[in-house]
Amino acid sequence: MSTREITVTVNGRKRTVHVEVRRTLADFLREDLGLTATHLGCEHGVCGACTVVVDGQTERSCTQLAVQADGREITTVEGLAAADGTLHPVQQALRDNHSFQCGFCTPGFVMSIYGMCEEKKAGRPVPCSREEIREELSGNICRCTGYQSIVDGAEAALAGADGGDS
Amino acid sequence: MAGGSAISGLVGASVHRKEDRTILTGTGRYIDDVQERGMLHCHFLRSTVAHGRIVSIDASAAREVEGVVRVFTGADMSAITEDLSFAQPIPGLHSPSYPAIAHDVVRFVGEPVAMVVAESRYIAEDAAGLIEIDIDPLEPVMSTTAGLADGAPEIFGDVVPGNVVHTDEQLFGDIEAAFSQADHIVEQSLDQHRWACNPMETRGGVATYETGSGQLTYEASTQTTHTLRFLLAGWIRQPIHQFRVTANNIGGGFGLKFSAYREDVAVCAAAKAIGGSVKWVEDRNEHLVAAGAAREEQLTLTAAVKADGTLLGLRVTMKLDAGAYPINPPSTVYAGLVRTTLPGPYKLPAYHFQHHIVATNKASYISLRGPWAVETLVRERLMDKIAETCGISPVEVRNRNLITLDDQPTKMITNVTLENVTAAETFQKLVEMVDLDEIKREQEDARREGRLLGFGVGTFIEPAPGTQEFWAAVGFPFGSEPCRIRIEIDGKVTAFTPQTPHGQSHETTLSQLIADELGVGFDDIRIVYGDTDATPFSMLGTGGSRAATMASGAVVYGSRELRKRVLEIASHILEASVEDLQIADGVVSVKGAPGASVPMAQIAMGCWLAPEQMPPGTNTEMEFVANYDGEGGGFSQASHACWIEVDQDTGKIAIKRFLVVEDCGKMINPAVVEGQVIGGIAMGVGGMLLEHSAYSDDGQYLTATFMDYLMPSAPELPEIEIEHLEFESDKVVGSRGVGEGGTVLAPAALLNAIDDALAQVGRPRVTETPITPTRMLELLGVIEKE
Ligand code: FES
Ligand code: FES
DSSP states (O other): OEEEEEEEEEEEEEEEEEOOOBBBBIIIIIIISSTSSSSOOOOOSSOOTTEEETTTTTESSSBBBGGGGGTEEOOOOTTSSSSSSOOHHHHHHHTTTTTTSOOSSHHHHHHHHHHHHHHHHHHOOOOOOOHHHEEEETTTOOOOOOOOHHHHHHHHHHHHHHSSSS | TOOOOOOOOTTEEEEEEEEHHHHHHHHOGGGGGOTTTOOEEEEEEOOSSSSSSEEEEHHHHHHHHHHEEEEEEEHHTTTTTTEEEEOOOOOOOOOOHHHHSSSSESSSSSEEEEEEEEHHHHHHHHHHHHOOEEEEEEEOOOOOOHHSSSSSOOTTGSSSSSGGEEEEEEEEEEEEHHHHTOSEEEEEEEOOOOBBBSSSSSOOOEEEEEETTEEEEEEEOOOHHHHHHHHHHHHHOOGGGGEEEOOOOOOOOGGGGSOOOOOHHHHHHHHHHTTTTEEEEOOOOHHHSSBBBBBOEEEEEEEOTTTSSSEEEEEEEEEEESSSSSSSSHHHHHHHHHEEEEEETTSOOOEEEEEEEEEEEEEESOOSSTTTTTHHHHHHHHHHHHHHTTTTTTTHHHHHHHGGGGGGGGGGGGGGEEEOOOOHHHHHHHHHSHHHHHHHHHHHHHHHHOEEEEEEEEEEEEEEOHHHHHHHTTTTTOOOEEEEEEOTTTTOOOOOOOOOOOOOOOHHHHHHHHHHHTOOOOOGGGEEEEEETTTTTOOOOOOOOOOTTTHHHHHHHHHHHHHHHHHHHHHHOOOOOOOGGEEEEEEEEETEEEEEEEEEHHHHHHHOGGGGOOOTTTTOOOEEEEEGGGGOEEEEEEEEEEEEEEOOTOOOOOEEEEEEEEOOOOSSSSOOOOOHHHEEEEEEEEHTTTTOOOTTSSSSSSOOSSSOOOOOOOOGGGOOOEEEEEOOOOOOOOOOOOSSHHHHHHHHHHHHHHHHHHHTTTTTOOSSSOOOOOOHHHHTSOOOOO
C-alpha cells in the first residue's frame, strides 16, 4: 500500500499527513480527519453530496484523490458556523426557509450555496432568478424536498450576501 | 369544534425545525459516520448472473489478502444463521425462505454470494475481486408474462408453483348487473415500470458484539428499529433480550428501510462470529442493483358506465412483478392496498378485483412512498377516459361520481366507512382556482403557434393513517401508537417515541404538541427515538404517514395525563381548584392571580426525590406511557392540477404549473406539511418522466449509476402552489398524514395532462411508463416504437 505525505489546510487548520495514494479526498476527510459532514451519496460524481470548497472553488470530493489536494485549502461544512455555534448566514437562511428534511444531501447544498455567495461577494456574476438558481443547483440531488424550499433558502442567502457580512 | 383540540400556540405555526442545527452543521450521525473501536468493514460480492446454479466458489485467494479478517461464503453464513423467512399465515401465499448469502441458486443480478470482512472497505473490495465463483446459468424469468407462461422455468421450484406468489379475486356488489345496465364499456390499461426509492443515504448498519456480555447492538439506517430487532433476532440466533437496535440520523427511507434485509443478517452474524464491530454501507451502485425497486405493475380496468358518465361497475386485473425474494411486508399487502383503495372517493356500486403476484429474476419489489399508488394512477386516468367516452369534461365526470361530505358516513364498495372525507371539496376548490375556458383558449392559441400544451387533474384519498376497517380489508394490522413521556427532575420534558423519523421532522412537530399541551418551552423538550432499549414497542416505526395522527395522539394523551397530575399537585400547593390553574413557560399559576404560582420544576423535583412529601392522594409518577388508538383513524385527501408543454421535436415534457389543494386536517407545522407535499410530488414526477430501474432481457441490470438512473434535479421540477383546506373533525387529534400523497397523486395529474396533449394531436393515450423523451416521440408518432 503506497502512501504519500501531503500538507493541506482544512477549515483553517494546516495539517501534514501520510495518506494512501488511492484514497479519495472524501474518504480522507471523513475517515482520516473525522470530518463526517461531507457525505457520500453516489461516489461517482453526480449527486453533489460530497461538495467541498477547494481553493475557493466548489468541487466534488468523491472523484478526486487526497494527494491531489496537497498544498491546497479546503473548506467543509464543519468550517462554516462560528466557534460559539452561531450559524453561518447561509446556514441560517436555509434554516429559516425549512430547506431540508433528512439532511443527507444538506452539506453538499450548503457548500454549493456558500460557494455562490462567496462568488457574489467577490463581485462575480451569480444566478439571480429562481430559474437560474435551479440551474446552478442542478449538480446537487435531494430526494426529500423537491428543491423548492432549497431554492427559497438559496435566494435568501444570496440576497444577504453583499460582501458586508461574513 | 366539538370535543375539540385544545391545541393552540405553537401548533399550526411553521416553527423552526429542531433537526436543522444538526444537519446544517454536519454534526449528525448517519450510518457511515459511525466509528466503533476496532471496527471492521465489509463488502458483498454479488452475482452477475440473473438466474443460475452455483457450481463452485473459491475464496482462498481473498482469505490470503493482508487486512482481510474473514470471508463468508453462502455455506459459511448458513452455518451460523437461519434462512430469512417472511412467511405469514396468509391463505395461498407462497413465500420462499432464503439464505443471507446464496449458496445454491442465484436469482437476480446483485444477489450476495460472498462477504468479505476486512480492516478497510478498500481491502474488502480488493479481496472480493479475488473470489472465484462458477455459476451455471439457468433461463431467467424477466417479466410477469414470461413468469406466467406455460412451461416457464419455476424459479423457486415447487415452493412457488408456476411462479405465482399469490393470486386471489374478490367480488363486491353485483358486477354482472352493473355491466348489463351499462351504456358504455370503457377500458384502460397501464404497464408501469420499475423505479426506486433511492434515498440519498443507501442502506447500511454497524453491528457490535460484546463477547463478554453476549450483547449485540445493531445501529442501522432503518425506518423501524423494533421490527428490525425481532426479525433479525431469530435469524442470527441472538436472544432478543441481549439485542439492541438503534438508529440515529437517517438519510431518507421512503419505504425501502421498512424491511430487514439479508445484508443486515450477514453483518450481525459476522460481528457475532468475529466478536467485534462490523460496518456495512452499500455504495450507490450496489444500492441501485440490489436494494430492490418498486411499482412494477400491470393493470387492466374495464368500467361499466351510464351515458351521463356515472360509474356502475369496475373490473380490475393486476399483475405485480415481485422480483425474486420476498421482504417485509408480504406482497399480498400491496395487492390488498391497491384493491381496497382503488375505488377512492367515488361512488362505485360493483367491483371485481383480481391479482397475480409473480416471482421473477429481479431484485425484490419493495415499498415506495404510497406503495398502493397505482390505484390512483389508473383510476384517475380511467375517469378521464370515461369523460372522453361520454363527451363530458374531466371535471364533470368527477363531480358526477365523487362522494361529498353530504353523502357521508358511507361505505366504500370495499367495505371501508368513509367519514369526514373531503376529496370532493378539495376538487371543488381546485376547480374554482383554475379557469378551464382560459386553459382551452391557451391550448388552442398554442396549437396555432405549433406548440403543444396539456392539462390534467386528479383527486384521491390517502389512508393516513386509515381506519381499522381499512387495514382489516387490506390484511395488515392497524396498531395503536405508544409514547413514553417524562417530566424530568428540573421540569423539562423527554418523550420517547417508537417513530424513527428520517426527514419527517417529528422532533419538531411532537415538541410543538407537547409544548402546547404541557405549557413547557419548545427548547425544553427532547424527543428520543431510534433505540429499542429506550422507546416503547411499535411494529411500524415511521411509515405509512401514520405519525401525524398516531404519534401526535400519543404525545397529546400522554401530555394531558401528566398535566393532570401536575395540576392536582399544584392545586394543593396553591390552594386553588384545578380548573382555575394554568401552565405557561413551565410555571403553574392561578388564572388572574399571577403571584400565586409554583414552577413545574419544583413539583417535578418533589415527585422524583420525595414523593412521600407530596400532597396525599396525588399521583407523583412523572412518567407515563400513553397508547393512542387513533380515535377510529381517518383519511387525508387532495386534488392536483398539472399544466405541461410538450416539445414536439425533442419529446421533452416541461411542467409549467402545478397546483395542489390538500386537506390533511389540522396542520401541526405548515412548513413541514408543504415540504412533504412538494417532496412527494417531485418523486412522483421523477418516477413518471425520468427514473427507471431497467433490466435487459437476459436479466442484466442496466441502470446502475446516477448517470443511467436519472434522478430529478432542481431544473426539472416546477414551483408547486399549495392551498390547504384543514377540515376540522370532532376528534381530539385532527391531523392526518401527508407524507405519501404527493407521490401517489402527482403521476395521475401528470399523465392526464400528457394524454390531454396527445389527444389534441390525435394521438392515443399513454399505456406504458416512464414517459421519457424517446417514449414521448413515439407517442407523438415522430419516431417508430423500438
Ligand atoms: S458522492 Fe460525490 S457526487 Fe455523489
Ligand atoms: S433532505 Fe433528504 S436528501 Fe435532501
